[in-house]
Structures are given as C-alpha cells and as structure tokens.
Amino acid sequence: MKNPCNIPAEKLPFDFMGLCLQEPMALVTNMLIAITCFVIFYKFNPVENKFQKHWKLFYLLFGLSTFFSGFGHMFFNYSGIYGKFPTWILGLISAFHAGKAMISLNVISPKTNKILNNILLVKLIGFTVLAVVFKSFVFVMADAVITYLFFCMGMGLYYWKKGLNSFKYTVIAVLVLIPSIFIFTLQFNPHLWFNKEDLSHVLMVTTIIFFYIGIIRLDKIDLEKLVSINQVKYVNK
Numbered sequence: 001m002k003n004p005c006n007i008p009a010e011k012l013p014f015d016f017m018g019l020c021l022q023e024p025m026a027l028v029t030n031m032l033i034a035i036t037c038f039v040i041f042y043k044f045n046p047v048e049n050k051f052q053k054h055w056k057l058f059y060l061l062f063g064l065s066t067f068f069s070g071f072g073h074m075f076f077n078y079s080g081i082y083g084k085f086p087t088w089i090l091g092l093i094s095a096f097h098a099g100k101a102m103i104s105l106n107v108i109s110p111k112t113n114k115i116l117n118n119i120l121l122v123k124l125i126g127f128t129v130l131a132v133v134f135k136s137f138v139f140v141m142a143d144a145v146i147t148y149l150f151f152c153m154g155m156g157l158y159y160w161k162k163g164l165n166s167f168k169y170t171v172i173a174v175l176v177l178i179p180s181i182f183i184f185t186l187q188f189n190p191h192l193w194f195n196k197e198d199l200s201h202v203l204m205v206t207t208i209i210f211f212y213i214g215i216i217r218l219d220k221i222d223l224e225k226l227v228s229i230n231q232v233k234y235v236n237k
Helices: 024-043 050-074 076-102 110-134 138-161 165-177 179-185 196-216 220-236
Strands: 014-016 019-021
Touching: 019 076, 024 050, 024 196, 050 076, 050 196, 076 110, 076 138, 110 138, 138 165, 165 179, 165 196, 179 196
Parallel strands: none
Antiparallel strands: 014 019
C-alpha cells in the first residue's frame, strides 16, 4: 500500500508541515552514530600524534556523514539519490583517515607504508568516482569492507601480535561490524520499525566505541619500544 505521497509503506511515510517524509528511524539511528562520533571527537584534546590525528578526523567526518545520512533518508522523496552523495563522500573520506591512522605508527617499513598510502589514495578516488557516476552505495560498502577488514582488522592483528595489546579492541570492533555485510546482502529486516539499516547502525555505534577504547589504551611505552626496534631493523637492512 502507498500513501498519497506515493511512498511505499515499508518506508514509514509521514506528513510534516505539508512535506512527504519517510524513514524516521533512519534519522534516529544515524543521529545516534553522529552524536557518539562528535562526543569522541571532542575527547581528542589535545591530539598527541598522527595516529590520534587521523582517528580524530575519522570521527569528525564519519559523524558528519551519518548526520547528513539521516536527513538524506528522511527527505529522499525530494532529494533522491543525490541527497545521499554528501553522506557517501564523507564516509569514504572518513574511511581513508581510519586507514591512514592504522599505518601511521612507524612500525611497518617505509616502503610498505608508501605502498599502503598509495592504495588508500587510489581506493578513495576510485570508489568515490564509481559511487557518484553509477549512483550506487555498493562502492561505498566495498570501500568500507576493504578499509575495516584489511586496514583496521588486518593491521590491528599485526600490531596485536607485535605486542600492542590495545589493538585487540580494534579487532573486536571490526568483528562486531562484520554481521552488517550479511544483514545487507540477505536483506534481514527484524521489524518494520527496525530494519536492516537500523540494526547496522546500532552495530556501528558499538564498533566506533571499541575503536576509541583501543585508541586511548595504546601504551606509549610499548609503542616507543616497538618503533625503536623496527627503526634499528630497517637501518641494518
């Protein structure tokens, strides 16, 4: 059944001041993520290193992305797919900074660091162009999968193995988020008022909190020792 605004019932259409709006829960859950991001963003004061700098930018940009996402959903009847572009682009840039943060610790070799930086840049530009040209969220999701599985979880496991135990929280954060892939691909909607996107948003809130726990628990002494050992190793090579 459709309402007079011609919006499908599963989009939970409603009228407000003569406007045909939809997906109120998407606004609520996106704002939940945005508020969490902005609170964590303001906790990074002062920023002590590049690692924290890039994570701070991640929280700012991801917070803005989800803030605009809520309104992109609600006003979709007017803005269409173009209303999602700011969200997608900000989300892609935030993922870029998450990746930059994970390779900023000087634990990996300069050569590997350069390669990974180039991958991040190409990934950002490539998926942004593809998402806008083809008007598809699939490319944003693909970028997120690469960033969180390889850069966050993969590098997190690497650092954890090296003795930086705080990165276990980064690994946990990604493990919490992984079900979102299946939630979207299988179109799992628990309830009309709590669909696949709402469930994924709740998982994302949990994920960004675990990211933060890992960031603030990074032991500076352990990191300095590890960086020192690796610098000597690369010099001897």
